[in-house]
Amino acid sequence: MEIIASAPGKVTLYGEHAVVYGEPAIVSSINKRIYVKCRPRRDNTITISALNLSVPGIILTIDKDGEIKIETDYGRVLSAVSYIKEAIRLTQNYLDIKGGADITVSSEMPVGAGLGTSAAVAVSTIAAYSYSHGYRIPAKEIARLSWETEKTIQGLASPMDSTIATYGGFIYLKYDGKDFDFEPIEDVNELPLVIGYTKRLYKTADMVSKVKNLIDKYPLLGKNVINLIGKIVEMAREALKRNDLTMIGELMNINHGLLETLGVSTKELNHIVYIMRSLGAYGSKLSGAGGGGVAIGVVPRERINEVITALKLIDATPIETSIGGSGLIIEERDG
Numbered sequence: 001m002e003i004i005a006s007a008p009g010k011v012t013l014y015g016e017h018a019v020v021y022g023e024p025a026i027v028s029s030i031n032k033r034i035y036v037k038c039r040p041r042r043d044n045t046i047t048i049s050a051l052n053l054s055v056p057g058i059i060l061t062i063d064k065d066g067e068i069k070i071e072t073d074y075g076r077v078l079s080a081v082s083y084i085k086e087a088i089r090l091t092q093n094y095l096d097i098k099g100g101a102d103i104t105v106s107s108e109m110p111v112g113a114g115l116g117t118s119a120a121v122a123v124s125t126i127a128a129y130s131y132s133h134g135y136r137i138p139a140k141e142i143a144r145l146s147w148e149t150e151k152t153i154q155g156l157a158s159p160m161d162s163t164i165a166t167y168g169g170f171i172y173l174k175y176d177g178k179d180f181d182f183e184p185i186e187d188v189n190e191l192p193l194v195i196g197y198t199k200r201l202y203k204t205a206d207m208v209s210k211v212k213n214l215i216d217k218y219p220l221l222g223k224n225v226i227n228l229i230g231k232i233v234e235m236a237r238e239a240l241k242r243n244d245l246t247m248i249g250e251l252m253n254i255n256h257g258l259l260e261t262l263g264v265s266t267k268e269l270n271h272i273v274y275i276m277r278s279l280g281a282y283g284s285k286l287s288g289a290g291g292g293g294v295a296i297g298v299v300p301r302e303r304i305n306e307v308i309t310a311l312k313l314i315d316a317t318p319i320e321t322s323i324g325g326s327g328l329i330i331e332e333r334d335g
């Protein structure tokens with residue numbers, strides 16, 4: 001049976017990095033998805049087609065000294081494929097099967113941008129592969145296998161991205177380095193959120209180890225900053241429940257300041273953050289691991305178009321989406 005499984009990307013609203021040190025975080029799904037189609041094969045061969053991933057291909061630019069620079073995004077696609085391979089390997093071990101499959105992956109968002117695409121790829125691959133072979137793995141196990149996939153490929157990952165890709169919505173999550181607990185935050189009103197994306201130069205693992213080095217060097221300062229981020233998350237949880245946009249925004253600003261303190265922001269991310277604020281955002285912050293990637297802002301609805309135009313002017317890509325949508329969706333197709 002052919003299966004199409006899809007899972008959403010995410011934005012971290014509060015608490016990235018501190019979540020690695022046992023503090024809570026709040027994360028929300030976005031309404032942009034990764035789709036994995038899986039058709040079982042009679043032999044044990046696995047084929048992966050990633051032709052639909054948004055890859056601009058090779059970009060040639062000439063810098064101001066006349067030097068030609070070649071850029072390519074193929075590395076990001078190869079990285080997505082390595083998550084698919086590992087997700088299938090772990091699922092085969094879990095189910096103790098070897099069945100082959102033809103897999104096709106496509107994405108509605110840029111991959112490798114800090115929107116949790118690797119977890120969304122892993123979650124939808126595990127679901128599509130197992131269901132197409134007749135095994136209905138429970139959501140909890142899909143999330144766990146996806147987290148294992150991320151840890152194997154990245155070396156280090158909190159369960160945040162795999163959890164939100166599986167369950168969607170708004171989630172408050174706490175992780176002690178081994179086990180984790182999470183709770184959906186119910187009844188959050190639709191947040192007027194704008195996402196801006198700049199090229200990401202560093203991997204999540206690089207940014208996590210940058211923060212670790214800083215904390216190792218300045219343990220007292222580091223511990224206090226991490227602690228404060230945890231306090232922001234607790235306050236933000238209440239502000240979200242009350243839909244207090246002013247406080248939601250101010251807490252984002254404070255969280256961004258502390259992420260900047262931890263050394264994970266960049267000039268480009270700060271640019272997005274400050275453009276959003278100067279155009280009237282309630283608040284804005286980088287979202288995810290940093291080192292490039294995405295920044296988010298809660299913006300009064302009547303200002304959203306202006307913010308989107310301004311982002312384009314500073315070469316940041318606006319990503320228009322609502323947040324808090326469905327987690328994993330599995331569709332069966334006969335034939």
Ligand code: MEV
Nearest residue numbers: 016017157158160288289
């Ligand atoms: C990356 O999206 C968020 C980090 O907190 C790392 C993690 O939670 O695995 C930086």
